Amino acid sequence: MLERRSLxxxxxxxxxxxxxxxxxxxxxxxxxxxxxxxxxDLTTIPLRWLPRSLDLHRYREILSLAENSVGFAFLSxxxxxxxxxxxxxxxxLLVAIPAAWSVSRAQGKLNPPLYLVVATYMLxxxxxxxxxxxxxxxxxxxxxxxxxxxxxxxxxxxxxTWLLKSNFDHVPTEIELAAMIDGARLDQILRRITLPLxxxxxxxxxxxxxxxxxxEFFYALLFTAKDSKTLPVFIADLAGGRVADYxxxxxxxxxxxxxxxxxxxxxxxxxxxxLTAGGVKG
Numbered sequence: 001m002l003e004r005r006s007l008x009x010x011x012x013x014x015x016x017x018x019x020x021x022x023x024x025x026x027x028x029x030x031x032x033x034x035x036x037x038x039x040x041d042l043t044t045i046p047l048r049w050l051p052r053s054l055d056l057h058r059y060r061e062i063l064s065l066a067e068n069s070v071g072f073a074f075l076s077x078x079x080x081x082x083x084x085x086x087x088x089x090x091x092x093l094l095v096a097i098p099a100a101w102s103v104s105r106a107q108g109k110l111n112p113p114l115y116l117v118v119a120t121y122m123l124x125x126x127x128x129x130x131x132x133x134x135x136x137x138x139x140x141x142x143x144x145x146x147x148x149x150x151x152x153x154x155x156x157x158x159x160x161t162w163l164l165k166s167n168f169d170h171v172p173t174e175i176e177l178a179a180m181i182d183g184a185r186l187d188q189i190l191r192r193i194t195l196p197l198x199x200x201x202x203x204x205x206x207x208x209x210x211x212x213x214x215x216e217f218f219y220a221l222l223f224t225a226k227d228s229k230t231l232p233v234f235i236a237d238l239a240g241g242r243v244a245d246y247x248x249x250x251x252x253x254x255x256x257x258x259x260x261x262x263x264x265x266x267x268x269x270x271x272x273x274x275l276t277a278g279g280v281k282g
Contacts, residue, residue: 028257034250035059042246058251070238074252076227077234080145081214082259084230087149089209092156093202099157100164101190105173114165121158125218128154136223143225151219156209163208167201168194203267211260231256 034042035058037051064071103110132151133142141147175197176189184192195202217232224233235256238249 031250031253034247035254037247039245039247055247058245058248059255061248062251062255070248073229074231074234074255077229077231078256080224080228081230081232081256083145084149084152084220085210085213087146088152088156088213089206091149091153092160092209093206095153095157096160096164096205097195097202098190099161101168101194103161104165104168104171105176114161117158118162121155125155129219129222132219133222142223143228145224145228148220148223148228148230149213151223152213152216155216156212159212160205160209163205164198164201167198171197207263207267210263214260 033049033051036054036056037048038053038055041048041051061069062071062074065075066072103114132154136142136147136151139147171194175193179189179193215232216230217236220230220233221236224230229237231252235249235252238252
């Protein structure tokens with residue numbers, strides 16, 4: 001009976017995993033198929049699900065450096081997205097590391113302010129867009145990649161602080177106290193002891209901050225113009241009727257998904273370690 005139950009449970013688990021994988025991977029697979037299909041295959045009725053022949057000309061077009069071409073605009077948006085996401089993620093870590101460490105070592109005394117800060121992360125972006133817009137306009141900082149990164153910092157810093165705080169809680173304070181007795185300064189303790197022990201959490205927090213900034217659309221749409229558009233805004237422009245080739249839109253989506261996929265693939269061990277470290281008593 002136990003073996004039958006175990007077999008039935010295993011079938012249920014694997015079956016559920018396959019269904020979940022199908023729901024997740026099916027749109028990605030269709031995106032890839034669209035990017036290599038001929039235009040006629042995408043507009044014919046009934047729809048042709050598999051291309052008759054591979055068509056890779058869209059990838060050459062999307063990577064073109066010709067002036068005023070779709071590829072030139074795509075590469076410009078790619079550069080902007082990398083700059084915005086990288087600056088915002090780095091800024092979030094620089095703010096969150098001392099903040100999270102201070103809250104963690106305060107033994108609960110600073111938890112209410114932390115919860116209040118994290119609550120701002122729950123606010124809908126539309127509630128903050130008007131004051132942020134007027135502030136950027138008064139400073140002459142609209143349509144700037146660096147200004148957009150600072151705006152993203154207001155979103156990323158609370159989340160990153162909360163994530164790091166839960167991991168700093170599991171770094172033994174006895175090690176830090178021993179270093180303090182030996183004469184180490186607070187910055188030396190943080191830099192040489194705490195951060196190396198929490199390295200997987202730093203990688204996880206930085207990766208999540210990068211991905212959140214990479215995928216953000218609402219603020220980028222409102223605060224950027226032609227020269228500072230990010231990839232989500234560029235793809236939305238393509239899908240808004242400016243390009244009739246759906247395969248080109250799919251190609252832009254495939255290319256835009258490559259950087260976070262590659263980062264997640266090469267850092268998957270640190271990502272899993274950082275996510276599980278906060279849930280295990282160290």
